[in-house]
Amino acid sequence: MQEEIGRQVVTTDGFENIKLIGGADCTYFKDLVICCIVVLKYPTMEFVERTVHIGKISFPYISGFFSFREGEGTIRAYQKLSHKPDLLMINACGTTHPANAGFASHIGVVLDKPTIGITKRIFCGRAKIPQKGNEAQPLYHGRKQKGWLLKVLPETKPIVITVGHLTSTRSCLDITKKCLKGNKMPEPLRIAHRCAGEEKKKWGKSSGT
């Protein structure tokens, strides 16, 4: 299935103007997956809305197969959005995947939506380590560049930016940079992460823990 998805991935820009950008993140609580999506105005990063979907974990954690663990919940959360974003930022890799089908690319194909994958560690690919603040180094996988390592803050490890779907190496770096507001993680993912944590706390309270 991943090979089939991987063949459908487009690595050129498939968007006009971005007015809304989304960020997706999942957290876990007991046997549940809590998936959260936030939508922000671009490039002001002004909050627009958030949705959540909570479901039972249906697939184990296996590196390389994230889509099957966090995909369903993320898509259900996406369907609940009143304002569909022009581009979605995902907390996972995109085309730096053995089958060209990391979660960011996979969900982009399924939703037919431009996506960018952001991770804290490299899964596939090689790159020089950027040292200076704001320095970016190309990330190669196979023979092509598929993303970047970006040293956002001088005191923290660089983030990994990868092309998801309907985006290019050039645009995924430009867009990610415009989403940075003084923190290591770009706003869509930082806010989505915070929202997921709040939902978990809320759930724990109402179910007695």
Place this chain on the structure above:
DNA sequence: GCGACAG
């Protein structure tokens, strides 16, 4: 054969 391995 052994180690590494997105969240």
Place this chain on the structure above:
DNA sequence: ATCTTGTCGC
């Protein structure tokens, strides 16, 4: 991801 201990800095 989650959990835990400890340190640094605004």
